[in-house]
Amino acid sequence: xxxxxxxxxxxxxxxxxxxxxxxxxxxxxxxxxxxxxxxxxxxxxxxxxxxxxxxxxxxxxxxxxxxxxxxxxxxxxxxxxxxxxxxxxxxxxxxxxxxxxxxxxxxxxxxxxxxxxxxxxxxxxxxxxxxxxxxxxxxxxxxxxxxxxxxxxxxxxxxxxxxxxxxxxxxxxxxxxxxxxxxxxxxxxxxxxxxxxxxxxxxxxxxxxxxxxxxxxxxx
Amino acid sequence: xxxxxxxxxxxxxxxxxxxxxxxxxxxxxxxxxxxxxxxxxxxxxxxxxxxxxxxxxxxxxxxxxxxxxxxxxxxxxxxxxxxxxxxxxxxxxxxxxxxxxxxxxxxxxxxxxxxxxxxxxxxxxxxxxxxxxxxxxxxxxxxxxxxxxxxxxxxxxxxxxxxxxxxxxxxxxxxxxxxxxxxxxxxxxxxxxxxxxxxxxxxxxxxxxxxxxxxxxxxxx
Numbered sequence: 001x002x003x004x005x006x007x008x009x010x011x012x013x014x015x016x017x018x019x020x021x022x023x024x025x026x027x028x029x030x031x032x033x034x035x036x037x038x039x040x041x042x043x044x045x046x047x048x049x050x051x052x053x054x055x056x057x058x059x060x061x062x063x064x065x066x067x068x069x070x071x072x073x074x075x076x077x078x079x080x081x082x083x084x085x086x087x088x089x090x091x092x093x094x095x096x097x098x099x100x101x102x103x104x105x106x107x108x109x110x111x112x113x114x115x116x117x118x119x120x121x122x123x124x125x126x127x128x129x130x131x132x133x134x135x136x137x138x139x140x141x142x143x144x145x146x147x148x149x150x151x152x153x154x155x156x157x158x159x160x161x162x163x164x165x166x167x168x169x170x171x172x173x174x175x176x177x178x179x180x181x182x183x184x185x186x187x188x189x190x191x192x193x194x195x196x197x198x199x200x201x202x203x204x205x206x207x208x209x210x211x212x213x214x215x216x217x218x219x220x
Numbered sequence: 221x222x223x224x225x226x227x228x229x230x231x232x233x234x235x236x237x238x239x240x241x242x243x244x245x246x247x248x249x250x251x252x253x254x255x256x257x258x259x260x261x262x263x264x265x266x267x268x269x270x271x272x273x274x275x276x277x278x279x280x281x282x283x284x285x286x287x288x289x290x291x292x293x294x295x296x297x298x299x300x301x302x303x304x305x306x307x308x309x310x311x312x313x314x315x316x317x318x319x320x321x322x323x324x325x326x327x328x329x330x331x332x333x334x335x336x337x338x339x340x341x342x343x344x345x346x347x348x349x350x351x352x353x354x355x356x357x358x359x360x361x362x363x364x365x366x367x368x369x370x371x372x373x374x375x376x377x378x379x380x381x382x383x384x385x386x387x388x389x390x391x392x393x394x395x396x397x398x399x400x401x402x403x404x405x406x407x408x409x410x411x412x413x414x415x416x417x418x419x420x421x422x423x424x425x426x427x428x429x430x431x432x433x434x435x436x437x438x439x440x441x
Binding site for chain 2: 057060061062063064082083085086087089090091092093094095096097098102105106107108109110111112
């Protein structure tokens with residue numbers, strides 16, 4: 001059971017300029033620029049609290065930046081950015097009372113995937129034997145695999161992944177590297193916040209190093 | 221359309237699995253009504269007179285059950301983020317969620333109400349209007365509750381605040397609903413209060429999901 005590889009239209013570009021964000025009274029970053037084109041992977045690094053999750057949620061459109069702009073260039077005119085994006089966060093978007101299959105069927109309906117891709121996607125993530133158990137009996141790593149199967153159920157060109165490797169075993173971490181490589185090859189782009197190295201060619205944005213430069217800007 | 225159907229199926233399935241299904245609200249409704257004769261004493265006339273009010277207040281409280289989990293559970297497990305990335309407009313998704321909640325709470329109450337009205341010595345002529353008033357009025361309770369649920373979604377334990385927010389806003393519905401039953405029991409026409417009740421419900425079908433969606437988006441920042 002292999003999934004047909006999607007082909008994304010080339011020429012999609014994410015451009016963010018002068019982003020600034022604050023949580024509470026603390027400046028996370030200011031004057032942050034980044035650009036990423038189709039086929040690119042950007043790894044966000046930095047210590048806990050340096051703003052990786054906030055930046056990912058900004059890019060997903062869940063938060064509004066205090067300053068700066070986020071543009072998606074080369075998008076079909078009628079499309080909305082939200083329809084291009086897959087977001088995978090700490091809270092995985094799985095309801096515990098439902099089975100992985102039911103959760104993914106819902107995700108497919110919501111995000112524009114095909115129900116026929118659910119079983120192969122779970123198989124790719126090595127979670128097919130779990131398909132009909134309620135999510136609340138799954139381990140943290142198993143849940144992560146089920147949640148990541150969503151990326152394959154509904155092909156979307158932009159992956160915003162917040163700590164996708166947490167709780168995964170070594171085989172699982174290698175698998176995410178392979179998925180990202182395939183996504184790149186298909187013309188997709190990805191922003192991945194993680195402490196661990198990922199097995200894919202990626203540019204690195206270290207929010208911690210930037211944060212050091214900003215440490216004088218703490219507000220009272 | 222298939223998206224909305226999938227959301228509906230999921231909501232009903234969840235309601236059944238986590239025990240917020242039709243049965244629970246109905247049993248709660250039944251218990252509230254069974255308590256009244258004990259509290260009021262064996263005065264059938266008095267009970268018959270206050271029965272419309274009791275049935276409607278019981279419906280109000282039964283609707284509140286499960287409202288706090290309506291959006292909170294999705295928020296806690298990260299599903300709200302996925303809803304924001306959907307191709308379907310958020311207000312439409314929320315309308316379907318509200319409909320599912322009503323199917324599991326309001327509709328069974330409306331159907332069971334005549335049986336329970338019997339326990340409260342309600343006039344036979346008022347049985348059908350009672351069901352009608354609950355059928356038309358309880359969707360409003362759910363929709364007002366939807367707005368309250370969206371406003372309290374970022375609070376960890378917003379259940380009590382939700383009730384405090386929602387209950388005052390249900391007063392117009394309560395007035396029209398009780399009026400319908402009382403007028404029918406007295407043998408008068410109920411068209412006017414019924415239309416007013418329907419008007420409030422239609423208004424809330426439009427306002428409720430849009431307001432709830434705005435509140436939900438606001439809670440992100």
